[in-house]
Amino acid sequence: MFAKNAWYVACTPDALVAKPLGRTICGESMVFFRDADGRVAAVEDFCPHRGAPLSLGFVRDGQLVCGYHGLTLGRDGKPIRMPCQRVQGFPGIRSFPVIERHGFIWVWPGDAKQADPATIHHLPWADNPEWAYGGGLYRIACDYRLMIDNLMDLTHEAYVHASSIGQQEIEESVPVTRVEGDTVVTSRHLENILPPPFWASALRFNDLAHDVPCDRWQICRFFPPSHVMIDVGVAHAGQGGFDADPRHKVSGIVVDFITPETETSHWYFWGMARHFKPQDRTLTESIRAGQDKIFAEDREMLERQQLNLSQHPERQLLKLNIDAGGVQSRRIIERLVAQESGAT
Amino acid sequence: MFAKNAWYVACTPDALVAKPLGRTICGESMVFFRDADGRVAAVEDFCPHRGAPLSLGFVRDGQLVCGYHGLTLGRDGKPIRMPCQRVQGFPGIRSFPVIERHGFIWVWPGDAKQADPATIHHLPWADNPEWAYGGGLYRIACDYRLMIDNLMDLTHEAYVHASSIGQQEIEESVPVTRVEGDTVVTSRHLENILPPPFWASALRFNDLAHDVPCDRWQICRFFPPSHVMIDVGVAHAGQGGFDADPRHKVSGIVVDFITPETETSHWYFWGMARHFKPQDRTLTESIRAGQDKIFAEDREMLERQQLNLSQHPERQLLKLNIDAGGVQSRRIIERLVAQESGAT
């Protein structure tokens, strides 16, 4: 279950350098390439000639050439030429609205007429020289909503990530969830605690004492269709926490774009945007490597959870207060999907 | 098709040291762990909170802690605690009767009310200092009854195990099968033959001449639900065979616990108990390594046989005199399964 009339992150620009990129998004098999103007295009990954995947072909002069017999298509999916053929009467293939913005490539897998670029999720830190970003991509074999649950309840850090960002105080503090229109916010504040290893390192990297009591925050925000942005950070205790002066804190935004591939798999674009030392590429890479290790810990748990749920579709799960973030996010998704099917 | 109201070997104690063990038995996904008293416990491998597999969690103070969000369960499957939660109203999960005995861990996947520890298969050689035991475990992708067939008709030794325990005289001698209540016994006696390589080695290990005529025996015993114990050995010819004085023979019991995993896969616990040189650990390991090699020869045959049968479910197979052991064993299983479904 996913909304199709929505903008999803399809890939990052580095994945679209020389060859076309085949990727399935919300059950639609697509191929991405750049046209002659350098603009990203997305069409079905299915040549109308003999059904070959166009992602095995190549791009010539900004047009997509099938690698089997050379049928050449434009960014709108219409055949342009083919050796010794008149292609005017050839059927075209579907194209998808696609836009490059904020350092990501966004695609709209649903009804193209409803695609409004103004509704692409805004990333205030992107293209801002005071911020730096680093991230990565996993393919994870579970329903994307299990990943939303995971990120909207960070209680699991105390267990899954015990050696990096987990700490016992997390599980001793209940998060608070509120719904604001189509946004869900789950917040947890820890006061006067010692920073766990990941944040102790971040304090050191930022030239702050790392062995003193701190206040820590996690403010998870769900945005439709499936983005989760998490304000995270620590400040020296008593300096105002999340609102402390930058001289006393280290903070960032954990960025999660969770793009459905099929009903039971998704593309997980993860990363961190930070507001300190933006020029320090070594630091960017160091944080990226740390996150990579942390998110890999979620992977086995989520994929095995999916297997368990697939084997026991009849079982009711618990919805505790710590689960409220995921529960409310799913309600918003369900409402969007119902609107789509009602409109159809 | 398998009886569920029965004691099956689930694992050996060495598999239950530090972490909980997830294993599917008779279609039931279970997790095994030791409680605070060191007693083995078995519950469903499904956390009632969000469906995570409990086998990815850990044991703390003899309680099973889910590795995702920390729900803690006891050996009865009832929630005990969870950070910041009142768990009294939480649903529990199913627990399974489980007992450690004779060096194995036995589980009852069916109706717990009918589980009587007195009915666990007795192993007279276990815990007896005059005997030694060594063994191993395979997961084999075939119906467990194909393994019972295999072990209740050792004619195949002449083919599958031609280089170790097979010898031409085996196939020249028809085994005799008799049914005694719920037990099936298939016996084969070879007289005045030269011992094959495995038994020649065993004679040597036991300081007996190995290049002289011998009498050899194989007495296969099926016990419900799916255990096969085989008296095997050789004695110098004319000394009484199976009943010969220990000074003239070398003998043991091939131990086979055949535990269904699914309808088309099983856990095969194999080993040998021997009544000579029980303190000689090098000998134990040598025999174990020999058996490992022999049983691996059965594996490909059984898994490929399963594929053939799955592709041709309509075909009738032959039931020859050499097959009587397997045929009679299956009848007992069918009767037990019919009793169970009648009782339900």
Add this chain to the structure above:
Amino acid sequence: MFAKNAWYVACTPDALVAKPLGRTICGESMVFFRDADGRVAAVEDFCPHRGAPLSLGFVRDGQLVCGYHGLTLGRDGKPIRMPCQRVQGFPGIRSFPVIERHGFIWVWPGDAKQADPATIHHLPWADNPEWAYGGGLYRIACDYRLMIDNLMDLTHEAYVHASSIGQQEIEESVPVTRVEGDTVVTSRHLENILPPPFWASALRFNDLAHDVPCDRWQICRFFPPSHVMIDVGVAHAGQGGFDADPRHKVSGIVVDFITPETETSHWYFWGMARHFKPQDRTLTESIRAGQDKIFAEDREMLERQQLNLSQHPERQLLKLNIDAGGVQSRRIIERLVAQESGAT
């Protein structure tokens, strides 16, 4: 969809040296072996005793012995003996007409009564000392008809094989297709072109100038049920092309036996017969290695095309003039299959 009343290439003689060979042809699981006279035999790969695959057994005195319990069968699939058993009443298994000819082993997976060895495809170059042959075998996970399409339209050489036999002039020339009874012929002639790398090498190997204008031909011939023979070659320009004197040309026959395994997989026997330097084994191996590299390039395309078609069975594909060879070949196959089902 495949005709079963037809002769297909099952294997080459080198695959039938010591052990029996198991192989599925047109959905029939078969095992091949040589009888006491050295003649090839083919029976079902299913022992009538317990369903074990006979291909795991062995051949003794020209009879097929099951490797599980020793049931021994003849080339007609009838049980001959089994230790301690009277096999007269045992059911046999199906045998298939099979013949070794022209360096290949041919099997008839359909109604044995209709199998006439005279209808085996004739290979005039086989067993002719003026010709040499080298080839290989792939298992490819796609409908065999996609391979026929591939070979009856060599336009794809300009794309899939751009670095070896492809050249731009190919796609600029439309092939001509004609149907002659049950044979389809698709011809393409290129005049006054520079030979591509593969043919430049062949000219050099044949002591001919390779950097001069040439005429090139590709004459693809489909024969039922699924053989494609392609006359290929280059001649120095203006010497008569295909009909040029051997002193001015280098030529051969690309040999393709495309044997269905299942509806979505096939055995692809590929090779080249050449009419020059037949004694030069180094040349044979060199050409074989070149073809191996070229045909491996088709593999990914065809298997991914199959995946696309399986996901979108409802889509209509284009049938262009370049596709005529494949389209006409499929019509002949469809007619043969219709005849078979009508006759049944």
